[in-house]
Structure formats: structure tokens, C-alpha cells
Amino acid sequence: MTSMTATRVDNVTHLVRPRRALAPTSFQGTLALDLGPEQQLEPPTPLATGAAALRGADLVAVEPRTRHDLQRWVHTFSQAAVEAARGLRPVSQLLRWTTPGVHHELTYRSGVMARATVHGPGQAGRPQVRPQVQSVHLSFLGEETVEFSARVRHGERSRCLAGRLEVLGGRWQATALEFG
Template sequence: MSAVAEVRWTPAPVPLRAVQGSLALDLGAEPSPAPRPMTPETSALRGADTVVVSPAVRSELQQWALTFGQACLEVVLGDRPVTQLVRWTTPSIHRELAYRARVVAQATLRQAGGHGPRRPAVRPQVRQVRACFVGAGVAEVALTVQHGARHRAIAARLEVISGRWQCTALEFG
């Protein structure tokens, strides 16, 4: 039988709100990025987690991931500047989001950042988030996006880098 460590973290005091840019992206009180392993209370794991986390920790990260995923959608669609996600993405993911925003802007004859012709009435929305904790300070999330009658997926890997959660991998499906 393999040993499994439970991960629990307590929110660190946040002196300033994490609001950036003209659309006031506020990812709220970011989940504390430094989970501490502790003795498991039960041997049962939730889903595919390799570390046990409390329901409160899971809920907190899923809410943060939902807001982050929605912001990524808005960047790609040109409704939000990509610079608003610079704190929560690695440089390679930031470049990829900027590239995707340019491609979509060219395809729809819009200017990235929310300028240009009127947007359609139906906007994509993140509807569901599932998180899998694969290590202390590492989580993989799957987001379900609804755009009208269609559903799509976004997968992301979040890791603690420089003391905060950052997206290190992002796939649109």
C-alpha cells in the first residue's frame, strides 16, 4: 500500500486585492499556494488525486480556476487584454494566449482588447470545473465551456511558482 499525504493550506493574508486593468480582473483572495502535507484522516482519495485535500481547499481552487478560465476565454475572444493574466501565467502561456487572441481577432476582423464591431449576444461561459491535485502545489483542472448549444473543454495545469498559482499548461478543445 502506498503512503498518501494529505494537503491542506490556510489562506495567507492578502494586503492588496489582485485587481488589474480596465476590466478590473479580480481573481479574489488567491488560494494559498503553499499546501502543507499532513497525516491522512482516511485512506480514500477523491477522484484521481495523488494527495488528499480537504473539500474547502478543493472548492477554493475550483472557484479560482473558474474565474481564471473565464478570463482566458475573454482574452482569446478579444474582450480582455492579455496583460491582465501576466501574474497568473508563465511567459510561454502568456505568449500563447496573445497569439490566440491575434488569430481570433484576424479571423473575426476585430482588434484584440475589445475594440471593433459589435460582439454576438451569446458569449462563451465556463460552466463547470474539476480539479485533480497531483502533488503539493500542483493541480490539473478541466473546465467545461458552453457557447450556445455547443460545449467545449479547457484543460490547465496550475503550479505554485514564485509563491502563487500560475498556469503552466493550457489546452483548448
Template sequence: MSAAAAERVWAPAPLRVVQETLDLEGGTLDRTSSRLGSPVVPETSVLRGADAVVVVPAVRRDVHRWALAFGQAAVETVLGDRPTSQLLRWTTPSVHRELSYRARVVAQATLRQAGGHGQRRPSVRPQVRQARVCFVDAGVAEVALTVQYGPRLRALAARLELRDGRWLCTVLEFA
């Protein structure tokens, strides 16, 4: 670890009450189409960064924002602070089963009830600190998330795919 990374100090994550329904589209939960849209590949453009395709900056910002919100919700779900049903719309069945399984295992290990109902909240809250988004195809993005939990940093990797006009997490890996 470099000296600059060792000196980095993160502000503690504020305690907050988790909402009952998860709205990752900013008020468009009932619509079947996503306001994020599909990435557009300009015909004359230079590839930037690690992207395999170039996307419009507005789409990149929206996917980045969505990935941060989804990552925070996924971490809260695994820790039992949020019901897994809130992520059902934003995940494939296999990812949802994995999140449910992880939430049950953590609940058993910490003697808590999964879903965060009627329990005292711990003083340390996980916080997604950053996301790196890489578009590998039009409508497919891979995301690396950095999560801080107390003094520890953890990583999540996700594959997001645009299906039926909305982004879904099709693969989620915890490291």
C-alpha cells in the same frame, strides 16, 4: 450523447462589462502571498477520486473557484473581450504568449480588435460551466473546464502550479 445530455438546457450567459484589472485572489492582488495556501496532505487519509494526494477541502474549493475564474478570463481573452495583460500575473510566459497569439488569430478571423476596446459586444458570450480539479501533487493541480459558447460545448485543460505562494497556469490546452 445520452438522452439526458441532449435534454440539458443552459441559461444564456449574461452580458457584463469586463473589469480593467483581473483579481483572481478576491481582493489580494497587491499581496505577494496567496490566501489559497498550499495543499496539506494528512498523514492518515484515504485517497478520494482521481487525486494522487488528498487536500484539505477548503483548499480544493479555493482552487476550484480560482480555476473557474481563470478559465472564464482566458476564454474572454482569446475572444478579444479582455486584454491579455490581465492574465500576465497568473500565467507563465509561454502560456501568456499562446493566449496572445490565439487572441490575435481570432481578432484577424473576426475582423475585431484584440483586447475588447471600443467595439460592439456579440450577443453570445462564452461561459465556463464546470471545472474538474485533480491534485497530482501537493501544489500541482490539473483542471478540465467545460465552456459553452452558444449551443456548442468546448473543453479547456490546464495545469496549475503553486509558485511563490500563488497559483499559476503553466499549461493551457484548448480542445
């Protein structure tokens, strides 16, 4: 073996030779469990039962008619909000139903989408897929406060919209919206 070959072998063997094993202290993505003596926990008791039980995550009792009417309105509002955020509907149509902060956020999102879908001359754009609200879920936090979530379908994908509605100036207004 020549000195050149010996040098190459020495340079390679440290790459192939196993390193000394270290005891793992933790792994990313694992859950630390306490495997100590088992504790007996009392089963949870419901806050209310029978006629006094509240539906879903409601914190106050709501008449079925009020729930139904607001659920229909939230479905329509959510559809309009996702269309406005995608630039498919003028944001000004939601001015009456949003606070200034939410309206500003929708205007910003709509502008970003408009700039992202600009095509140069002779370039064909992708066909627009209209978002469709599939389901809406409400949680009444008070007589004048509701939080909602909506599942929105964009073609083959599903996304979500969450928001908070409050009665301001005698009408329901969105005080917070989160797109996911």
C-alpha cells in the same frame, strides 16, 4: 448490332460486371479481439479505503477548504482565459497568473481571433457569443501541482479547456493550457 454499339457495350460491361471477391483482412474502424480461451482476472483493489481514500483523481490528500477555494479560483481563471483567447478581454489581465509560454499562446490566440473577426465597411458582423464556464474539475497531483478541466459553453456548443497549475513565486500560475 453495329460495331459502334458493340464497342459501347464492351466499354460498359466491364463497369457493370462484378469483380472477383477478395477475402477481407481487416476493416477500418474495427477492433481486433482475441477470442481465445477466457482468462480469469483478479478484481482491482482500491489504493485506499475509508478516511484515507482520495477524492476523484487526486494523488495527494487535500483539505476540503483548500479544494473549494482553488476550485472557485480555477473557475474564475478559466472564464478569464477563454474570454482572453476569444479577444473579449485583454490578455494582460492574466499576466500575473500565467507563465511566459502560456501568456504568449493566449496573446497569439487573441490576435488570431481579432484578425478573423475584422469586418469591412458596411458589413455587419455576427453578434459575439460570450463563452461561459459551466463546470470545473480538479486533480491534485501534489501539494503544489493541480491539473484541471473545464467545460465551456459557446452558445449552443460545448468546448473544453484543460490546464496545469503550479505554485511558482508563491502563487498559482498556469504552466499549460489546451483548448478543445
